[in-house]
Amino acid sequence: MRDNDFEEPIDNVGLEDDYEEEEDSLEDLETEELAPEEPSVSRRQAGGAPFRSRAANGKAGATARRGIRRLKKACPFCEEGSKAIDYKRIDVLQRFITERGNIRSRRKVGTCAKHQRQLAVAIKRARLMALLPFTADHIRGA
Amino acid sequence: MRKYEVGVVLAPDLEEEALTEFVGKINRWITDGDGQVLKVDQWGKRKLAYPIDKFREGYYVFVTAEMAPSAVKTLENNFNISESVLRYLTIRLEE
Numbered sequence: 001m002r003d004n005d006f007e008e009p010i011d012n013v014g015l016e017d018d019y020e021e022e023e024d025s026l027e028d029l030e031t032e033e034l035a036p037e038e039p040s041v042s043r044r045q046a047g048g049a050p051f052r053s054r055a056a057n058g059k060a061g062a063t064a065r066r067g068i069r070r071l072k073k074a075c076p077f078c079e080e081g082s083k084a085i086d087y088k089r090i091d092v093l094q095r096f097i098t099e100r101g102n103i104r105s106r107r108k109v110g111t112c113a114k115h116q117r118q119l120a121v122a123i124k125r126a127r128l129m130a131l132l133p134f135t136a137d138h139i140r141g142a
Numbered sequence: 143m144r145k146y147e148v149g150v151v152l153a154p155d156l157e158e159e160a161l162t163e164f165v166g167k168i169n170r171w172i173t174d175g176d177g178q179v180l181k182v183d184q185w186g187k188r189k190l191a192y193p194i195d196k197f198r199e200g201y202y203v204f205v206t207a208e209m210a211p212s213a214v215k216t217l218e219n220n221f222n223i224s225e226s227v228l229r230y231l232t233i234r235l236e237e
Binding site: 084088125127128129130131132133134138 | 149151190191192194200202204229231233236
């Protein structure tokens, strides 16, 4: 079983760090992500998939791909102290969905796991109450 | 007795009178079940993120109340029966 990786998926070769969001459906999966800081171990030693940087294993040199280490963003909710994430506050929630209405990946936003879960619940509730859209069609409007 | 927040989206085609009457109905449904209404927040008409039953607007009401857990089901049944209720959402509030 492969270790879960924190690196970009194969079809997204390190570009995304510096380039603002293209619509990338893989990134917008509404699932939990592991902490990005976990170093990956051993799986490259078998000579596995292409495009995986050996920099992740601590091996530097010409083969290192830039930008493996992510920005250590602080969770925007953690800073505020523990307030519940309210589904009615769409002014807050808006930040965490894409232009098409998808929930943004935790990797891109920097929220912590706990708050991302609460955030997802709040967004889904808001969608149910028609405060937020489900799909892009809804946004395109009348 | 637990604290709940009940959000309701009502059809926008009701006149003011019918609306206030309906909000009163909701309050009564709560108190009938030995509940206590703590707060009523009416947002009024608001554009919906997507059409519901052909409506593009809805009237939003949020009620915070203390009720028995068993009363929640009855309340929701009433919402289901009512034709003016487009959406409802009952949440338990933690403290």
